[in-house]
Amino acid sequence: MALDIKINFDEDNNYWLVKPIGEVDIYTSPELKDKISQAVGDKKADIVIDGKELEYLDSTGLGTLIGILKMIKDNNHKIYIRNLRANIRKLFDITELDKVFVIEE
Amino acid sequence: MALDIKINFDEDNNYWLVKPIGEVDIYTSPELKDKISQAVGDKKADIVIDGKELEYLDSTGLGTLIGILKMIKDNNHKIYIRNLRANIRKLFDITELDKVFVIEE
């Protein structure tokens, strides 16, 4: 599969931990959106995206993350993103989305 | 690189051990031919091809092996081929070259 998504609720820290494994592009981003929407529909909370095994992301992935942020920001929840590869991290700088999401080094 | 070739003379058993690593196609087979020709030019002996890390081979590789066999067969030397992947092994059966080379299971 081009994308595999692991989502678990971290009870200790009270956030959704999302691990996308593979490529997020126009073909796979709807699935990412669906899965996270469903999670935050069940329980509104912060979201931590672990980018360790995220091999590819483009504007459709960025748009997806913005869409998800809109679902949770009314409750002052945030999206934290960590372990991004340099090539993907760069896209957040280019689009200035490093100011919208909390990018952790 | 698309192809890396390791050639060593096995003093104990008196043969050239050739390990092609990667892909043998029309682009890389001249290099394989050159390296083995040089070896058997230095010292005529049997040749053992270890196909363990041979990822791809096609008709140009088969032709190359035949060319090399011609260089050594006057001295009754042979080419032994071992550890072939099933997909490559199949090509020797199709072309009946399994009768020309000594394919070891």
Place this chain on the structure above:
Amino acid sequence: MKSDVFKLTIPSKPDYISVARLTSSCISSKLGLSIDEIEDIKVCLSEACTNALERTDEINITFEVTKDQLIITVDDVLLPENDDEKMEEIHFGILIMKSLMDEVNFSEKGVEMIKYLEDGLHEKEKEL
């Protein structure tokens, strides 16, 4: 259902045949073919390109995906006529294509190689 058509043109240089090979393996894996079938398609496409290489400046390849077939055409691929020694590799190439594909048709234009997709599609459906 309209079929999906991919077209690829590469410069006629030995170094670039691996580009065609990789593209063929990517398209084949999208169709849910097995690893063995993908390897077979890669080698057959390479054989066709290698055959065309000296006859043209650019190698034209099409991949047509219908409901139950993957049809690959490569222009400027010929059956060898005279039987000199240099023809041995070309014969091997054609033998490989004919053995590994379900149908191989030569024409004035080039070669058409067909792989039936039934098994592959079943596998993909099972996955879903």
Place this chain on the structure above:
Amino acid sequence: MKSDVFKLTIPSKPDYISVARLTSSCISSKLGLSIDEIEDIKVCLSEACTNALERTDEINITFEVTKDQLIITVDDVLLPENDDEKMEEIHFGILIMKSLMDEVNFSEKGVEMIKYLEDGLHEKEKEL
């Protein structure tokens, strides 16, 4: 020196953009570009294809390799005009292309993206 031209046409479906991406990365790696540069080219080509997707039945891509440039063209890629919310992703896509490629030119036909090859060629020469 004549330039090398690759042409790729894919059906206009989201699933197939990864085929174009992989082909671009294979061509780029043949030119001796660094892994970072290859990743940049992959994402820019994807952005162009994603942009073209809803405007055409087939996406036409060319890769032209000259002595010192890789010139990628994708037809049917447009700069967005009206600024509704759905345009956000398209804007990001264009921002990414303009930031990661050395030159980006829009025309009636589509987009032309250029990557300078000097460093890459040096690297390849060093290897030899």
